[in-house]
Amino acid sequence: MYVIETDKLTKRFGGFTAVDRISFRVESGEIFGFLGANGAGKTTAMRMLCGLSAPTSGKATVAGYDVYRKSEQIKKHIGYMSQKFSLYADLKVWENIRLFGGIYGLSPKQLARKTDELLHALHLDGERDTPVNALPLGWKQKLAFSVAIIHEPAIVFLDEPTGGVDPVTRRQFWELIYDASARGITVFVTTHYMDEAEYCHRVSIMVDGRIEALDKPPALKETYHAANMNEVFQSLARKATRGGV
């Protein structure tokens, strides 16, 4: 079963084609790495898949819902977390959990249970009443991820979730991703850390609005005769022509 299916999905802004006929499928429970240079069109593609922006042409379904007509349904079945905004910094930890759980329609009883589980799993039991901005960045990002999947969505979209996070916490973050994936949640993730690309089940690399490569990391390394994903990325992204967009 495919959780995301796109067919020649395209987005144009005036004469500029930000996303150019991308077609791919993501399986349920898969960790799908979505890579690309700045300006390659990742953010635009992700916004379309989240139901935030209507495509210009092409087809796409997310969690079985059409991105043109069922964007409200899509929003109910996905989770989203980005580096820029994840949680309300001035609210306490439990208040954030209650807020986002409430937004996704969890009952007070579910919410209470989830809150305990979540804090326990993150070893944050003692931080229930701490304002989020008092937490170190890494903890905050781990908490934000757990909150983003509090409603057990079909897919969670992560936009550079580990930027600036210290190496240890970054790895703990990926362990959370693996756990979510093992529970059947599909993880759609962008990152600038190339070692993290290796942790993905499959990786797509966007160049100038098109998907230039899409495969398992070992297969990509073989195709491009590269020792690691960084080399794969470098050899592909250097082909980009649209540069300073």
Add this chain to the structure above:
Amino acid sequence: MNVTANDNNTMITVRNLSKTYSRKGVGEPALQNVSLAVKAGELFGLIGPDGAGKTTLFRILATLLLPGEGEATVCGLDVVTRWREIRARTGYMPGRFSLYQDLSVEENLAFFATVFSASIKENYELIRDIYVHLEPFKNRRAGKLSGGMKQKLALCCALIHRPDVLLLDEPTTGVDPVSRVEFWDMLGRLKQQGIAILVSTPYMDEASRCDRIALMRSGRCLATGTPARICQSYKRPLYSVRSSRMYPLLGHLRSWAGAHSCYAFGHSHHLALKDSATDIASLETYLKEKGYTDALIQPVEPGVEDCFMELGND
């Protein structure tokens, strides 16, 4: 006392520097007893995650913040008393994108040139190498550039008055790997002009591009030295382990009796042993018992990231 630093070409000195933001109240010190020195023509990296105190250190050196305790000099001048002279001789690129989004590439550059009493013409040689990347977009508004291009423009603007010292706070954060490589290539060429460059980054893999580095975490320096020296200081035997089932492998490696720590490292896991007496052969048996028939165990040289995690563990 501060003049001695200048004699042997040291452009930046930081001695036992501490800084606490008094307004924070409950907060821990942003900097704690940090010391380092950067010579002319040296590329010095501050490596550490957010909250390590890198920005605070930059602001003190750029004379925008007063040090708490300890002292710091730039170009041999004290940051507290001689700030005016320091400002004229320093190129500073703050962490956030600091250019005017609604001005074009060329207008930004011309503006900063005038502000620093320089002209693009007289210093074009210095920035030419970088500016050629931007030239095709010179009439484009800076806000419409990609992250990598913005940083190149910001670097040009910081260089336009031919500073002796370049302070770059996280210039590659959020920039894609290709642009990052290009950016570091540029820094490598700049240091050959004799400019002392202090640059910070959260990306551990960029440490190898620096002559010397300081690993920073929570306001403290964990280690200072050349990347090679720091890697040599890693004492534990380190192995790379991989199999077709990577995620469960991580848990099993951690629960192995001889394991000190184990972290995912791209396509393999890095396993640090408790001590050199640990028998690595028994690991193979252990993994076979757990059902890993294709496990590949190889000794591996520690990298900066291994060191950082090991140091941070203490």
Add this chain to the structure above:
Amino acid sequence: MKQFLSFITKEFHHIFRDVRTMIILLIIPVILIILFGYAISTEIKSSPIAILDYSRDNVTRRLAEQLQASEYFKLYRTAGSYEEVETLFRQDKIRLAVIFPAQLAGAGEPSIQILADAANPNEATSLIQYATAIISTSDIAVSSLGAEVRQPGIVPAVNLLYNPQMKGAYNFVPGVMGLILMLVCALMTSVGIVKEKETGAMEVLLVSPLKPVYIILAKATPYLLLSMANIAAILLLSRFLLNVPVAGNLILLVSISILYALVALCLGLFISTIANTQQAAMLLSGMVLMLPVILLSGMVFPVENMPWILRVFSNIVPAKWYIIAVKNVMIKGLGMAFIWKEAGIMLFMILFLIAVSAKRFKTRL
């Protein structure tokens, strides 16, 4: 100097490239003038009144006719008794009642009684002013009533002297000028400076050899120039659209406007030393500057009718002094001798704000 000029050029680039800024600078002044000139008029037209005439002689009859003839009043009923007048007030049928006592023509006591419904005090004040003005300037009254009615306490005829048609626009043009200058100089300057802080550009500028005072001056200059353009536009609009001419010396008017603009710039500068985000600057400017200009400067509500605490507070609102000065120069055509007090107060405000801001502005972060 070259640095300074290039900084100002840069500021103009910012201003001309931002649609929102351009709207604030170009469209809002025009809208305000039109709004206040036409739509939000506090002029009173055809207010229902009652007349109770115990005298019933020639004089009172003609006075009553003159009241009815004015466009401000419409006779609702000629009341028969004082009780009836009270009833009419209670039923909300009338806004004003004029009571002529018996033997007005020959009497020696000031005795025309004017009652107004003070549920809306501003309206009541205006109505009383209008009514007394009509009665006191009437030649019948003058010839037959003698001096009593024209006692200063009863007849504040100021409006009539300088604004014979009693048009609201005379009141509002100075007010709008006060508002626009505050908007452009204080709000835009503070937001502009704070924006530099927010984007991190201030860090680079502080580190540059450029002196902070030049940064501030360069930020302020374009807005000062633009606000002068706005003043010109407002004066033209008011002259040709609202028919409010400048009675006094134009140079004096422009000078006092520049003085006020400087007060506003200093306020903007002061706000920028407090606020760290554009939002905060916007909020502070809006709450601390714009609201008092609208509410406490005498632009909409007469300061004299306010509780004493607000009257005292209104003294620190620069717009109050500016509006008084503009009214004196523009409407009454008075000279420097009549506005030196206002000018002095604004000058003092400038010095005070510069001193405070200079103390707060940091050469470090």
